[in-house]
Amino acid sequence: MREILELLERDSSLSHDTIATMLGLPVEEVSARIAEWEASGVIRRYKAVVDWESVDDAISREKVVAFIDVSVAPARGVGFDDVALRISRFDEVTSVHLVSGGHDLRCTVVGRDIRAVSDFVSQRLSTIDRVMSTATHFVLKTHKRDGDVFAEPEPDHRLRVTP
Amino acid sequence: MKPLNEVIAACPPSGIRRFFDIAAEMDDVISLGVGEPDFVTPWRIREAGIYALEHGYTTYTSNAGLPALRMLICSDLQQRYSAEYEWDTECLITTGVSEGLDLALRVLLNPGDEVIVPEPCYVAYEPCVAFAGGTTVRVPTRWEDRFTVDVDVVAAAITPRTKAILIGSPANPTGAVQPRETLQALARLAEKHDLYLISDEIYDRLTYNGSHTCLGAVPEARERTVVLGGFSKAQAMTGWRVGWICAPQAVAELCVRVHQYTMLCAPHVSQLAAVEALTSAETDVSEMVADYDRRRRVFVKGLREIGLECPEPDGAFYAFPSIRSSGLDSETFAERLLKEQGVAVVPGNVFGPSGEGHVRCSYATALPQLETAVDRMAAFLQSL
Numbered sequence: 001m002r003e004i005l006e007l008l009e010r011d012s013s014l015s016h017d018t019i020a021t022m023l024g025l026p027v028e029e030v031s032a033r034i035a036e037w038e039a040s041g042v043i044r045r046y047k048a049v050v051d052w053e054s055v056d057d058a059i060s061r062e063k064v065v066a067f068i069d070v071s072v073a074p075a076r077g078v079g080f081d082d083v084a085l086r087i088s089r090f091d092e093v094t095s096v097h098l099v100s101g102g103h104d105l106r107c108t109v110v111g112r113d114i115r116a117v118s119d120f121v122s123q124r125l126s127t128i129d130r131v132m133s134t135a136t137h138f139v140l141k142t143h144k145r146d147g148d149v150f151a152e153p154e155p156d157h158r159l160r161v162t163p
Numbered sequence: 164m165k166p167l168n169e170v171i172a173a174c175p176p177s178g179i180r181r182f183f184d185i186a187a188e189m190d191d192v193i194s195l196g197v198g199e200p201d202f203v204t205p206w207r208i209r210e211a212g213i214y215a216l217e218h219g220y221t222t223y224t225s226n227a228g229l230p231a232l233r234m235l236i237c238s239d240l241q242q243r244y245s246a247e248y249e250w251d252t253e254c255l256i257t258t259g260v261s262e263g264l265d266l267a268l269r270v271l272l273n274p275g276d277e278v279i280v281p282e283p284c285y286v287a288y289e290p291c292v293a294f295a296g297g298t299t300v301r302v303p304t305r306w307e308d309r310f311t312v313d314v315d316v317v318a319a320a321i322t323p324r325t326k327a328i329l330i331g332s333p334a335n336p337t338g339a340v341q342p343r344e345t346l347q348a349l350a351r352l353a354e355k356h357d358l359y360l361i362s363d364e365i366y367d368r369l370t371y372n373g374s375h376t377c378l379g380a381v382p383e384a385r386e387r388t389v390v391l392g393g394f395s396k397a398q399a400m401t402g403w404r405v406g407w408i409c410a411p412q413a414v415a416e417l418c419v420r421v422h423q424y425t426m427l428c429a430p431h432v433s434q435l436a437a438v439e440a441l442t443s444a445e446t447d448v449s450e451m452v453a454d455y456d457r458r459r460r461v462f463v464k465g466l467r468e469i470g471l472e473c474p475e476p477d478g479a480f481y482a483f484p485s486i487r488s489s490g491l492d493s494e495t496f497a498e499r500l501l502k503e504q505g506v507a508v509v510p511g512n513v514f515g516p517s518g519e520g521h522v523r524c525s526y527a528t529a530l531p532q533l534e535t536a537v538d539r540m541a542a543f544l545q546s547l
Contacts, residue, residue, distance in 0.1 A: 007457075018530075021464050022457035154203055161183040161196035161507055163286045163335075 004033060005042075012046040051150050053142065065110050065139040066117045069103035073130040080104055083130055092120050103135065114138065174290045178513030182497060186507045193536045195524040196507040198335060200399040200480070202527075204436075205447035208398065211439035215432045222431055226423035228256025228407075229434045235441040236392075236407050244367075244377035246390070248409040255419050256429045256437075258404040260365045261287060262422070263391040266408060268295035268329075270417040271359050271389070276326035278361075281312045282515025283483075285335045285363065297326070303517040306485060309474045310339035314348040321356050328353060330378075331363035333370055333478025336514045336523035340477040343376040350384035359414075360388040365406070366479040368397035368448060371456045373477070379409055386411050389418075396479075397448050398440040403433040455480050455526065458533055462526045465537035469544060480527040483511065487520045489547055497522055503546070504539040 003023055007014055016034065020027035037043040052063060072083045080098055084105055088096045095108040107125075111117035117136070126134055142150055166172070179196075186192050203209075227233065233250040240246040248254050257263040264287060272278070274296040280288050282301045289299045302320050304310040317328065328349060332341040341349075353360050362378035379390040393406025406429075408418050422428075459476065466473045466484045473484035486496045493510035500522075501507050511518030526533055 003453075018461060021461050024460060156201065158194075158197050158199055158201070159183060160186040160192060160194040161179055161509065162198045163177060163179050 001033060004030060005037070008034075008043070008046075049146070049148050051148075053150065062112055063110060064112070064114055064117050065108060065142070066121075067137045067139070068107045068109050068121060068125065069135040069137070070105040070107060070125065071102075071132040071134070072104045073132055074104075075130060083128060086128055087125065090120070090124065092117075092124075103133075170293050170296075174293055177286050179286065179509055182501065182507060182509060185498070185501055189501070189505060192501070192505045192507055193528070193532050193539070194507040195526070195528060195533075195536055196509050197525050197527060199401040200396060200451065200527050201529065202399040202451050204399050204403070205440075205444050207447070208400065208436050208440050208444055212403075212432050212436040215435040220431050220435055224256075224428045224431050224434060226428055227251075227254070227419050228429055229431075229438065232256055232434050232438050232441070233407075235438060237409070239441055240377060240379070240390075240409065244375070244380045246377045246380035246409070247385075248379065249412070252412045253415045254407060254409050255415060255422060256434055257393075257406045257408055257422065258426055258429045259395060259401075259406040260363060260391045260393045261406075262426060263393070263406050263408045263418075264288070264291050264361070264363065265294070266418040266421050267361050267389040267391065267410070267414070268292055268297065268327075269421055270414055271295075271327050271361070272297040273326075275324060277322060277324045279317055279320050279325060279328045281317070281330060283310070283334075283336055283511060283518035283521075284329075284515055285331055286513060288329055288331075292329070298324075300325070301515060303515075304337075304339070305517065306337075306474050306483070306521065309477075310334065310337040310483070312341055312345055312349065314345065314352060317349065318352055321352075321358070325356065325358055327359035327361055329361040329363070331365075333366040333375070335366065335479055336481050336509065336511065336518065336521075337474075337483045338476025338479045338481045339474075340370055340373070340375070343381075346376050346378055347381055347383065350378070350381045350388075353387055354383045358387065360384055362388055362390050364390055364392045366396050367392060369452060369455060369480060370478040371452075371459060372475070375478070389414055394437050394440055397452070398437075398444060399451065400433075400436065400440065403430070403436055405429050405433040405437045458526045458528075458530055461530065462524070462533045462537065465534065466524075466540075469537060469541040471540075471544075480525055482524045482526060483518075483521050484524065485520055486522055489544060491547070493519055493522055500540065500543050504543045506536050506539050506543070 016031045017027050020030045072080050074080055084096050092109050093107050094110050097106045099106045109117055233254045237248045237250040237254055268291050272295045276297045277300050278292045278297050279300045281304050292299045300320050302316050367375045378384050378388050389410040394400040463473050471484040476482050493512045497508050497510040508522040508524050511521030
């Protein structure tokens with residue numbers, strides 16, 4: 001069953017039929033499982049992995065990504081959770097993790113341009129109660145994201161027919 | 164000019180070559196004709212190779228190969244298959260199973276000795292037997308038996324000149340895996356007639372229904388068996404040219420003797436990469452095997468759905484469907500499929516007479532391409 005999730009995580013466009021064949025399971029069972037997971041929220045949604053940097057200019061969109069490290073004063077009873085949740089609710093924020101090290105939260109923020117991200121950090125993030133400081137790291141280039149390498153795939157060097 | 168070596172001159176070029184030439188000229192070919200993984204060597208292994216180059220491991224190694232690698236191979240065989248080999252006296256590193264096969268045959272055969280070879284089989288077996296001065300005695304396997312070896316047929320082929328039986332399991336081109344009982348029966352037969360066994364186990368890790376039996380772990384076989392293995396298939400390291408021989412000391416010693424004069428040693432960088440492969444690439448290997456298995460299921464189902472009977476391939480990465488329903492012979496089928504639909508397969512007869520009526524299709528190809536290939540094969544069958 002874990003394999004169904006792993007296959008979908010890698011390629012969510014696989015049909016239930018193909019998954020069933022791949023794993024030697026009845027297609028009804030595969031469909032039932034997937035439906036269960038969709039209903040219970042184990043499978044949140046399906047999406048495509050887009051390499052925005054290689055989209056042609058006509059339809060590309062300006063987008064700036066920054067990692068923001070946030071120091072937070074913890075509070076009795078909730079620790080960092082309430083602040084983390086407040087930050088998570090902003091659409092501009094695409095990920096929030098509680099991390100070890102010099103800061104407490106590491107967030108990913110996406111904006112139209114550098115100005116938009118800076119404004120968000122200074123106006124919205126820094127002003128939340130118990131946020132003590134922030135450190136902003138703008139992403140200059142994405143080489144790999146969520147297991148996908150954004151480089152030219154290596155060509156197939158094999159001869160066409162070999163013993 | 165005086166005539167060249169008559170044994171070599173008499174050896175026909177591989178039947179695969181012709182299809183390579185046609186396919187190389189064409190655009191938009193989906194090739195199911197490739198006998199190697201479509202995966203590139205896992206990065207951690209390539210990285211170890213780069214490290215070895217950077218740090219100047221560009222020298223010879225000892226003839227038998229790096230002790231660290233031989234130790235790892237022997238302990239892997241022990242843990243995986245309960246096969247017991249002494250790394251320092253019974254194991255050597257070769258430049259792939261190709262060299263291993265050549266060494267084993269040269270060491271075992273005297274001129275005129277016969278080697279029994281169940282076919283269809285890998286294309287190099289018969290030429291290598293001939294180059295070593297021997298004679299191949301083919302015994303057929305039948306697709307109705309899923310290409311398992313009939314031990315009675317092998318027994319009937321034994322003559323006073325028979326020296327060895329050469330078997331590949333899991334097999335190229337059929338994907339057949341010989342059951343443990345068959346291997347045990349072969350071992351008893353070999354014991355009875357005092358024959359050697361050469362066991363080509365290059366596809367050992369690629370089995371999908373039950374596990375592989377290492378012939379060196381079969382008690383009756385242990386003292387008369389040469390096991391050949393390598394890193395080309397499971398670790399996707401074809402171009403590194405690194406494999407191994409495990410054999411009783413007397414045989415292994417003579418293999419090293421030929422190897423030291425003809426090859427000297429396997430490439431140092433490749434041996435270090437192989438050490439990395441055995442130390443840390445197990446996850447990569449099992450992921451690749453799982454992936455082959457999934458494609459295998461989709462591809463075999465696809466072939467059956469378009470009307471080609473296909474025995475279940477239990478190992479390697481080949482399907483060997485029957486194309487008899489097309490009314491064409493293997494060569495014609497393969498040539499027309501290539502020219503008319505741009506799908507390259509290898510005609511079964513190049514692997515021996517029992518391969519006639521079949522084609523070898525490698526599913527070491529990306530899934531969408533496999534699916535397109537099946538569609539094109541369906542269109543081809545419709546057009547007949």
